[in-house]
Amino acid sequence: MLELRGVRHRYEGRVVLELEEFTVPRTGTVSVVGHNGAGKSTLLRLLALLEPPTEGQVLLNDTVVPRRAPASLRRRVTLVEQRPVLFRGTVRENLEYGLQVRDIGRAAAKGIIGDVVERLGLQPLLSRRRHELSDGEVQRVAVARALVLRTDVLLLDEPASSADRAAAGALYRALSAERAARPFAVCIASHQLEDAYRWADDIRALADGRLSPVTPENLFRVELPAGDGVKTVRVGSIALVVMTDRAGPAVVAVPPTDIFVSREPLPSSARNVFKGRVTGLAIEHRGAGVHVRADMGGVELVAAVTAEAARDLALTPGGAVVFSFKATAVQVF
Amino acid sequence: MDFLAEAFRRAWGLLVAGDSEVYGIALLTLKVAVVATVLSCAVGLPLGYFLATRRFWGRRAALTVVNTALAFPTVVVGLLLYGLLSRRGPLGGLGWLYTWQAIVVGDVLLALPIAAALSAAAIQGVDPRIRRTAETLGAGSWRTAWTVAREARFALAAVITAAFGQVVAEIGAAMIVGGNIRGSTRTLTTAVALYTAQGDFGLALALGLVLLMLALVVNIALQVLQGRGHA
Numbered sequence: 050m051l052e053l054r055g056v057r058h059r060y061e062g063r064v065v066l067e068l069e070e071f072t073v074p075r076t077g078t079v080s081v082v083g084h085n086g087a088g089k090s091t092l093l094r095l096l097a098l099l100e101p102p103t104e105g106q107v108l109l110n111d112t113v114v115p116r117r118a119p120a121s122l123r124r125r126v127t128l129v130e131q132r133p134v135l136f137r138g139t140v141r142e143n144l145e146y147g148l149q150v151r152d153i154g155r156a157a158a159k160g161i162i163g164d165v166v167e168r169l170g171l172q173p174l175l176s177r178r179r180h181e182l183s184d185g186e187v188q189r190v191a192v193a194r195a196l197v198l199r200t201d202v203l204l205l206d207e208p209a210s211s212a213d214r215a216a217a218g219a220l221y222r223a224l225s226a227e228r229a230a231r232p233f234a235v236c237i238a239s240h241q242l243e244d245a246y247r248w249a250d251d252i253r254a255l256a257d258g259r260l261s262p263v264t265p266e267n268l269f270r271v272e273l274p275a276g277d278g279v280k281t282v283r284v285g286s287i288a289l290v291v292m293t294d295r296a297g298p299a300v301v302a303v304p305p306t307d308i309f310v311s312r313e314p315l316p317s318s319a320r321n322v323f324k325g326r327v328t329g330l331a332i333e334h335r336g337a338g339v340h341v342r343a344d345m346g347g348v349e350l351v352a353a354v355t356a357e358a359a360r361d362l363a364l365t366p367g368g369a370v371v372f373s374f375k376a377t378a379v380q381v382f
Numbered sequence: 383m384d385f386l387a388e389a390f391r392r393a394w395g396l397l398v399a400g401d402s403e404v405y406g407i408a409l410l411t412l413k414v415a416v417v418a419t420v421l422s423c424a425v426g427l428p429l430g431y432f433l434a435t436r437r438f439w440g441r442r443a444a445l446t447v448v449n450t451a452l453a454f455p456t457v458v459v460g461l462l463l464y465g466l467l468s469r470r471g472p473l474g475g476l477g478w479l480y481t482w483q484a485i486v487v488g489d490v491l492l493a494l495p496i497a498a499a500l501s502a503a504a505i506q507g508v509d510p511r512i513r514r515t516a517e518t519l520g521a522g523s524w525r526t527a528w529t530v531a532r533e534a535r536f537a538l539a540a541v542i543t544a545a546f547g548q549v550v551a552e553i554g555a556a557m558i559v560g561g562n563i564r565g566s567t568r569t570l571t572t573a574v575a576l577y578t579a580q581g582d583f584g585l586a587l588a589l590g591l592v593l594l595m596l597a598l599v600v601n602i603a604l605q606v607l608q609g610r611g612h613a
Contacts, residue, residue, distance in 0.1 A: 097518050124520035134511045137532055146529075147519035198519065 050075045051096055051126065051202050051234065056105035058091060058258075066091045066102075066258040073202060074250075075110075076232040082239060083255035089238035090131060092255065093204045096236060097128035110201075124151060128204040131238075133191030135179040140171065140190050147198045158197075165196045168223040185216050192220060196227055202234040266340075266351035267303035279320070279376055285348040290320035290376040300382045307378035308352035310341055311371045312362055319373035323350065327368050330359065343370050385583070392584025393591055404585070408592045411570040414482055415550040415596075418489035422545050425490075426497020427538065431527050433498065434505035435513065445502065451495035456488075456554030463488050463559050480561035485569065488555030493545040500544060504537030505530060539604050546600055550593065570596070 051073040058066040066088045073079050073096065081089050095102050098109075098118035107114040114122055127147070135143050144166070148158040166172055169189050174182065182190065188208065195203055203224075209217035224235065252268070254261040269289070271282040275296040281288050282301070291301060303321075314322055325345035332339055339359040341352045350372050354362075364370060396404050433445055465471050467479040467487075478484045508530050516529040531538060553571035560567035562576055570593040577586035 094514075099514055099517055120520055120522040123517060126518075127520070128514075128518040130511060130514065132511070134509055134515055136512065136515070136529060146516075146521075150520045150522075150525060194519065 050108075050110055051236075052108040053092075053095060053102065054106045054108065056095065056102040056107075058095060058105075059103045060091075064258060066095070068092070068105075068260060071096075071253075071260070073234045073236045075201075075234055077234055078228075078250045079234075079236045080239060080252045081236065081255055082252060083261075087255040088258035089255055090206055091258070093128055093206050093236070093238055096202070097126050097204050098123045099128070120150075124198070125200055126202040126204065127195045127198050127200045129188075129191045129195045129206065129208060131206040131210060132184075133188060135182070135187055135190060135194075137179075139176050139178055140182070141175045143190060144175075144194050144197055147194060151198070161197050161199070162193075165193045165223070165227070168226050169193045169196075170219060189216065189220060192223070196223070199231060200233065202236065205235065205237045207239055208237060266305050267308075269301050271299055271301050273297060273299050273381070286346045287323055287348050289379060291379045291381060292376040293381040295381055302380045302382065303350065303374060303378060304380065305340065305351045305353040307374050308350065309373040310352045310354050310358070310362065310364075311373065312369060314371050315373070317373055318375060320376040321379070322371060322373045324369065324371050325350075327364055327366050327370050329366060330364060332356070339364075341370065343372060345372065389584045389587045393588030396585065396588040397591065401588075404588055404592060406565065407568050407570055407573050407589060408596065410482060410568065411550065411593070412596060414485050414489060414556075414569060415546060418486045418493060418549045419542065419546045421486070422490045422493035422497045422549070423542055426494045426545070427501045427531075427541070428527075429494075429498040430501025430503075430541075431505050431531070433502040435527075435530070445499075448495050448499045448502070452499055454492065454495065456492055456552050457558065458554075459491050460488055460555035460558030463491065463555060467559060479559060480563060480567055482560070482567055484559040485556045485567060488559050489549040489552055492552055492555060493548045496548050497541055497545045500541040501534075501538060504534045504541060507537060508533045536608055539608050543601055543604050547597065550597060550600075 053071040056068045101116040144162045269284045323345040325343040329342040466473045516526040562572040574586045
């Protein structure tokens, strides 16, 4: 288990990260979401023990990590940066690097590397050098280089940012296979919510270096029934109409901007229409937008409208409101 | 022109004939240069790495001192060292004045700032992600430094060449603390100065050519080593 306690981290006097507590559970998968500059990469560098926090502590399995973390502790955590680099030499030499550092013999190293190479489809790249690889391939090699180390904690900073969809899928499948074979903690920082949903035991949002109480809105874990096309799933007390061919456990998300807000139900093509009461109004985007929170019978939904629309609808906390959205607006992950 | 041609002929004759004095001076120069380059780089390269990668109080001042020392006049270094090594100096007990070891010390003092300042610049030019990546893959301090140095190998080879160039071409300190003693501390540069002053232009030119060849051979050797590297 990797923990940050009472951390305040500064760069050139400016606080860039402030976390009372942040934990990556022993075999958990944590996704940290946030915009560029929210502090995700800084958080991962602290968790990777690459730099000590200006204030506060890092704990690895309940042991406080010294300010200058010894290599023995650093070897239990590894980080794949957002734009990873490969060392001089072949892909194979890169994959061997961390194993050599750990004094793992050639035969054992070959076996470990072989498994990961197979999972990530890197066989054709093994004798290539970094200038012969695409950005996506570099990213896959970097993930493989981290996976072969079998660390307790794997930190990934935007692991699929340079990969196309197929490559990203292969990457995540390889991670799943690795975790199935050997449970370990994973913490992924991403500004792509899809990555987060795919992995999240726990999604945490970071904004301006702080954990934001506002997690990505309208996210629900559901059990999708078998079959193709339009399906109805229960989310608490409401029934959500979703269009997907997928079945089984999934995360569904309704983008707040896709929700149509009115005072009364209106005739429309929307398959999802929920009546409820406004629980909060938050001004966003320097006053141009308003986030309308509403309780739809025990389930909170958030819709985004313009400030002008909010005024015209005379939305007030406690007032009646109707949220409508199409089945195709519901994203399934 | 005849005078120059004659000098060249004489120089060539001395070199071809394997003149013992010429080759003795060349060997001593090579010995001093290699020992001084190895010592200055052994200290200067790690110092450059330290200055480039560590953040500590006074780092900027240390870099300024090292950079300023690049322009240290060789005769001033020779003079200071003479004061230290002379019989009444604090290091007089070593008995190193007018020995090749004294020349090595002077050369090390002159080449050290080159090795430190230029290697610091070379290391600073390496993508900082290389160091972070090595660390996050579990490398200790030495392994990390080696990994970063490998990435800067071309620039570091140039640093070694520059240090060798400084050492082999230096005359001020070698003259003052070496004393230009025949068969003992006479290096190529001090000998060239002496023979030119004595009017033996042919011998001076022969020694000058040896000096140039020495520099050429070392540079070619370093280039061959660099050429073996791959990305």
